[in-house]
Amino acid sequence: MSNGTVAALFICPAAGEPMQPVTKVQALTGAGLQGDRYAIGKGSFNKGRQGQRQVTLINSHFFVGTDFGYIESRRNVVTAGVELMWLIGREFRVGDALLRGVKYCDPCTRPNKLSGNSENFRDLFHDAGGLIAEVLEGGLIRKNDPVIPPDKGY
Template identity: 40%
Template sequence: MKLPPADSPLGQLMATLPQVGRVEWIGLRPQRGVQMDEVDAATAVTGAGLVGDRYKGGSGKRGVTLIQAEHLPVIAALAGREPMPASLFRRNLVVSGVPLVALKGRRFRVGEVLLEGTDPCDPCSLMEKAIGAGGYNAMRGHGGLCARIVEGGTLRVGDAVAVAVED
């Protein structure tokens, strides 16, 4: 996604984020169809993914998946369910306090790791089974963001999430 020029009115609006976010939860998917492993920290490998996650070594555009913490109760409500555990959504990071949609096409830091938002993380058909009837539709528009790892390092629960300052 090409961002508008930074000095344009739309560019200025899109660049304005009132606060820094926070990593609330980290999970790894060791293989397809198994429960996610909740961890306090994970190692991000440049151009690949997270060590211990089944997507490590893929195309790189989906090195890390993120979901908005504030959207989890919305998804539950839209599915007619009580609050659900973060692992059910099969995203690597649950992030609060910063709108993930604003990070698409931007570079941002999660602790020491530099990421670049690449694509929406649309739900797959497995969400229907995981959440229940209507789960796929409940997640539409709330699936989060895929990001590639530009500079690796360690991600930790509690890390800040903020737009990277360009040099």
């Protein structure tokens, strides 16, 4: 499998708040992205349980032909050129950070509710909701950084 790249980065300070585009962010070991709701246990899907969902990723090619912008997906990292589902259960690098793919991220109705977009995110992104990952080693992640999958197992 070839390397991909980070197409966009977003953080959100609390559940329901607007996503904020960033050009770089520090990944924190065992927590998530600095300044993001999931790193401090304030995400909608954490329900106060820090560490349940640390980083969310989605592939840019799923946005083609939709009216959804990357920011409306409410995912932290938008990638290009790497198949995220192949990373479930595997360690991979994003910039200077080491992540492990935990599970598929089901698309939900939250992006519609918060963005006001009339297209149905859940339907459009069925089987394309992205990946939930945990941070094994912290490090800086920048826009355009490589996403490096493992060498073995493909």
